[in-house]
Amino acid sequence: MPGRALAATVQTLLLLVVVIGLVMLPIVLALPDPRGAVAMFLFGPLADLRHLGNIIEIATPLMFTGLAVALMFRAGMFNLGAEGSFFLGAVFATFAALRLPLPDWAMAPGAVLFGACAGALVCLIPGVLRARFGASELVSSLMLNYAALFLGLYVVNYVLRDSDAGAMLSYRLPAAARLARILPGTRVHEGVLAALGACVLGAVYLFGTRAGYEARVVGANPGFARHLGIRITVVAATVQALGGFIAAAGGAVELQGMYLRFSWQGLPGQGWNGLVVAILAGNNPLLVPPAALALAWLQVGGDLLARNYEVPAEVVGLVQALVILVATATALRRAFRPQRLWAFRSTGRERRDVA
Numbered sequence: 001m002p003g004r005a006l007a008a009t010v011q012t013l014l015l016l017v018v019v020i021g022l023v024m025l026p027i028v029l030a031l032p033d034p035r036g037a038v039a040m041f042l043f044g045p046l047a048d049l050r051h052l053g054n055i056i057e058i059a060t061p062l063m064f065t066g067l068a069v070a071l072m073f074r075a076g077m078f079n080l081g082a083e084g085s086f087f088l089g090a091v092f093a094t095f096a097a098l099r100l101p102l103p104d105w106a107m108a109p110g111a112v113l114f115g116a117c118a119g120a121l122v123c124l125i126p127g128v129l130r131a132r133f134g135a136s137e138l139v140s141s142l143m144l145n146y147a148a149l150f151l152g153l154y155v156v157n158y159v160l161r162d163s164d165a166g167a168m169l170s171y172r173l174p175a176a177a178r179l180a181r182i183l184p185g186t187r188v189h190e191g192v193l194a195a196l197g198a199c200v201l202g203a204v205y206l207f208g209t210r211a212g213y214e215a216r217v218v219g220a221n222p223g224f225a226r227h228l229g230i231r232i233t234v235v236a237a238t239v240q241a242l243g244g245f246i247a248a249a250g251g252a253v254e255l256q257g258m259y260l261r262f263s264w265q266g267l268p269g270q271g272w273n274g275l276v277v278a279i280l281a282g283n284n285p286l287l288v289p290p291a292a293l294a295l296a297w298l299q300v301g302g303d304l305l306a307r308n309y310e311v312p313a314e315v316v317g318l319v320q321a322l323v324i325l326v327a328t329a330t331a332l333r334r335a336f337r338p339q340r341l342w343a344f345r346s347t348g349r350e351r352r353d354v355a
Contacts (some may be wrong), residue, residue, distance in 0.1 A: 064250025119248020
């Protein structure tokens with residue numbers, strides 16, 4: 001595990017603890033039972049199996065989107081299309097489960113695969129536009145998120161809609177398409193195992209394969225990558241397509257594990273939360289699961305505090321917004337600081353730290 005990524009993650013987490021403490025301290029002190037409120041916020045999510053299950057349920061889609069964003073950012077691609085990929089992945093997984101003639105044994109994995117391939121286009125298109133026309137993937141991916149939203153709503157409304165539901169809902173998913181629950185008393189499903197496996201495979205890809213090394217070199221120093229003969233445009237498009245595939249698979253897994261039918265009326269926000277997870281993880285796939293669990297813990301603890309101590313729900317939103325601001329500011333500070341280049345060897349070959 002690269003030491004710099006771990007150190008950056010620890011530094012960011014410590015800063016978040018200080019900021020959250022400064023915001024929450026006056027609010028907690030104004031409550032009748034400050035000690036109980038702090039205990040509820042910090043340890044309430046672990047008080048029983050149901051709350052622990054809530055943490056895992058929230059963290060599961062964040063692992064997918066956090067991993068997707070981490071891989072794209074590690075390659076120097078500021079692609080924000082994970083949100084649209086996540087949404088379309090769920091839409092087309094529903095389409096596959098309801099419309100494709102899949103046998104029962106292949107319905108769940110087949111729907112995930114179909115949704116992932118369809119949703120990958122949301123991140124692939126900005127990569128192609130950058131490679132072909134030099135267009136900013138930041139702008140094009142933001143625009144495509146909303147194109148993905150309206151395309152998905154069109155498919156649900158005109159192809160998958162249950163006319164007897166009384167709202168814009170799809171038909172119920174077949175039982176064979178749903179992911180099994182693995183922790184009794186909770187809604188934790190098989191998707192968490194897939195998310196953890198994806199993070200491990202993402203680390204193997206990034207740190208153990210030539211393609212991953214090329215992606216890291218491109219992200220760290222495009223000029224040096226070009227000097228080595230690495231095809232930057234191919235690497236950029238490939239990594240963004242891979243990121244879109246992972247994010248879309250997360251949408252499919254979330255739908256098939258948590259819902260009986262497709263019911264989203266807007267973008268669910270998991271792609272934006274995945275951006276925070278990737279920043280907290282230092283764009284390291286192995287640190288994505290603990291970062292996702294930490295963000296989920298914060299959300300569950302804030303919800304418990306709001307319900308049990310009459311703390312306004314806006315306070316929880318404020319804390320989450322501060323997490324986003326601090327994490328983003330820390331990432332920007334690291335991104336724009338002077339880069340450290342290693343000296344030239346006597347052979348004239350440049351060597352840069354891309355770990």
